[in-house]
Amino acid sequence: MVRLLTEVKYSLLSFFRNKGAVFWTLLFPIVILLLLGYVMGGGDGSYVLYYNDSDNSQTSRGILQALNNTTVIELKDGAGMDLQQQLKDGKISIYLEIQAGFEQGIVQAKMAGGNATAPALQIYYDKSRPSSLALISILNEVINGLNMRLANAVPVVGAQAHDVATQSVSYFAFLLPGIIGMSIMSSAVNGTVGMMAHNRATGVFRKLATTPISRVVWNAGRIIQMTIILMISTAIAMVAGYMAFGVVPNVNPMMVVMIVAGGAVFSGLGMIIASFIKDEETAANAASALTFPLMFVSGSFFPVEQMPWFLRYLAMVSPLTYLNDGLRSSMITGNNEVALFSLAVVGAVGVVLFVVGVLVMKWKED
Amino acid sequence: MTENVIEVRSLVKKYGSFTAVDDISFDIRKGEVFAFLGPNGAGKTTTVEILECLKSPTSGSISVLGHDIRKDELKIKEKIGVMPQSFCAFEWLTVRENVDYFGQMYRRHEDVDRLIDMFDLKDKRNTLFKNLSGGLKQRVGIAIALVNDPEIVFLDEPTTGLDPRARRDVWDAIKALKAKGKTVFLTTHYMDEAYYLADRVDVIHRGKIIADGSPEDLINRYGGGNTLIIRECSATARDRLLKEIPGSRASGNDVLASLPHGNGMGSIMKAVSAINGGGLACKEIYVKKSTLEDVFLNLTGETLAQEAN
Ligand SMILES: Nc1ncnc2c1ncn2[C@@H]1O[C@H](COP(=O)(O)OP(=O)(O)OP(=O)(O)O)[C@@H](O)[C@H]1O
Numbered sequence A: 001m002v003r004l005l006t007e008v009k010y011s012l013l014s015f016f017r018n019k020g021a022v023f024w025t026l027l028f029p030i031v032i033l034l035l036l037g038y039v040m041g042g043g044d045g046s047y048v049l050y051y052n053d054s055d056n057s058q059t060s061r062g063i064l065q066a067l068n069n070t071t072v073i074e075l076k077d078g079a080g081m082d083l084q085q086q087l088k089d090g091k092i093s094i095y096l097e098i099q100a101g102f103e104q105g106i107v108q109a110k111m112a113g114g115n116a117t118a119p120a121l122q123i124y125y126d127k128s129r130p131s132s133l134a135l136i137s138i139l140n141e142v143i144n145g146l147n148m149r150l151a152n153a154v155p156v157v158g159a160q161a162h163d164v165a166t167q168s169v170s171y172f173a174f175l176l177p178g179i180i181g182m183s184i185m186s187s188a189v190n191g192t193v194g195m196m197a198h199n200r201a202t203g204v205f206r207k208l209a210t211t212p213i214s215r216v217v218w219n220a221g222r223i224i225q226m227t228i229i230l231m232i233s234t235a236i237a238m239v240a241g242y243m244a245f246g247v248v249p250n251v252n253p254m255m256v257v258m259i260v261a262g263g264a265v266f267s268g269l270g271m272i273i274a275s276f277i278k279d280e281e282t283a284a285n286a287a288s289a290l291t292f293p294l295m296f297v298s299g300s301f302f303p304v305e306q307m308p309w310f311l312r313y314l315a316m317v318s319p320l321t322y323l324n325d326g327l328r329s330s331m332i333t334g335n336n337e338v339a340l341f342s343l344a345v346v347g348a349v350g351v352v353l354f355v356v357g358v359l360v361m362k363w364k365e366d
Numbered sequence B: 001m002t003e004n005v006i007e008v009r010s011l012v013k014k015y016g017s018f019t020a021v022d023d024i025s026f027d028i029r030k031g032e033v034f035a036f037l038g039p040n041g042a043g044k045t046t047t048v049e050i051l052e053c054l055k056s057p058t059s060g061s062i063s064v065l066g067h068d069i070r071k072d073e074l075k076i077k078e079k080i081g082v083m084p085q086s087f088c089a090f091e092w093l094t095v096r097e098n099v100d101y102f103g104q105m106y107r108r109h110e111d112v113d114r115l116i117d118m119f120d121l122k123d124k125r126n127t128l129f130k131n132l133s134g135g136l137k138q139r140v141g142i143a144i145a146l147v148n149d150p151e152i153v154f155l156d157e158p159t160t161g162l163d164p165r166a167r168r169d170v171w172d173a174i175k176a177l178k179a180k181g182k183t184v185f186l187t188t189h190y191m192d193e194a195y196y197l198a199d200r201v202d203v204i205h206r207g208k209i210i211a212d213g214s215p216e217d218l219i220n221r222y223g224g225g226n227t228l229i230i231r232e233c234s235a236t237a238r239d240r241l242l243k244e245i246p247g248s249r250a251s252g253n254d255v256l257a258s259l260p261h262g263n264g265m266g267s268i269m270k271a272v273s274a275i276n277g278g279g280l281a282c283k284e285i286y287v288k289k290s291t292l293e294d295v296f297l298n299l300t301g302e303t304l305a306q307e308a309n
């Protein structure tokens, strides 16, 4: 017990003194979060949506009211502005046009009972700006809700938008768990590989092997240290996510267990890499070569569904995909079924990889 | 009859088909400073690491402090202190924290601050290990090796790569261990280190022990006696001296003569009188004592330094 506490205390102390390690583990994820968040999403907590209501009817006002009620959208009247030009100039990423005669069209569609084409809200957007995608998904949801109310689930209002990849959560809310998952992976793999390769190169392992400390205690120390660091890193990312983008994730035991399980998966992976690749630099390179592609194919930054089919197969075997799904479900969507399934996958892989990691890890040679 | 703390019988260690340690047997007595002297690749580290339970022997029986290394690994580890070759502690911990860390690994450990004082590390106690000079690192390594108040201390090449000043400091630290009554197992490829520190030296070469004894003993037995050296002689002086002194040989402008055991005086007298009587031009004359270097050369036909680069 004393050994375990000493191990944890001093390994945390070492970690926090090593500015490089602290930066890559705690601050780098935030840099990515902010960078991606701003570049892809535009920056403010809410989306600005310009509209031009040429119909100015009860229905059109109702729709605008409904959009306003989402609170995610900040509506701005663009009457009298050349919205099309603004979009082309990149000043805005999306706008909504309600054409004259919209209400009338709805009335007709209602009477025709779905046989007539519903009038459409015209949405103009810049596909190169992903913040527009998030808005479209919100618009879609609002419109679906409206349809339910207007006509017993017969679509009477449509949205005419092109190439829309619908996302059910806003991009920031999507991104935050992805970044946390990614940083769990990179901290655990790179941290473990770096620490082990370094300890071997400097001979610290050889020295440890001459003391009575057992590998079980030593590895228990590693798990505890890694969990503490990952919790801190997660907390910092959540605070940053809140301050920059107003995302308020759920904090629950499920999410904490996900983090521990993810830590086990990727520490185990790191131990295995470091056990088979003895050279410090080669091992570090191998770790990056493995984690870098996983970062992109596992749904950290954008949904797996948006990738070509062959990458989706990669995503299916990447443990990070399940960690991301689990974190997203427990932190954002509250989908317990997905969370439990992901946890089961991550937990099982974690136990296997960690046990294998401990078994293949050697302090001494024969 | 002093007791043996280490007994090694017919130890063999093979790496694949390569035999790194080839059937060696030796004993180490309580309280002595014992040195393994040998060039790179001789098998020093391999042997020491087997005794420290870091490597398993291919065959042979080894007992450390009365425990069989195959059965009582933990008991042995509690009672020995080790400084591995090119030792490095945790870089981001201070001297004091490192000593404390390793102390906590043992059931019983020394007072950390007292240990730090003992090795003159007081000024450096709050310095990060990575910022220490090579000599200080080695001293911290020795302090850490002592943290569990061990009965045997293993030091694997404690001064390799240090400047002369730092070497002296490390030597002093090792002398202090002896004064404390510890048994010390030292490996080195520096003959002066073995000569200065060790009570007993085993010369190891290509996995075999080729000589055993106190440094003086080895020098007397294998050193080939002392050598008379007359330096920078003129050509006439050189030819005269070579004729006058039995068993002499030329080396450039110098004349060297091995002095027979217990009968060196004759040769020296002859040289002196030849120089005096003939008015020969020579720069200096002295007797060089043979060293462990000569012991090694005579035993193997190789020089230690050559192989030790
Ligand atoms: N793990 C290993 N696998 C294969 N060969 C090894 C291994 N460890 C050591 N050797 C070889 O065994 C021989 C003895 O090595 P050892 O490290 O014991 O030498 P040493 O006397 O300590 O030398 P040095 O002064 O360089 O430390 C060397 O030829 C070395 O190359």
Ligand SMILES: [Mg+2]
Pocket: B044, B045, B046, B085, B156, B157
């Ligand atoms: Mg060695």
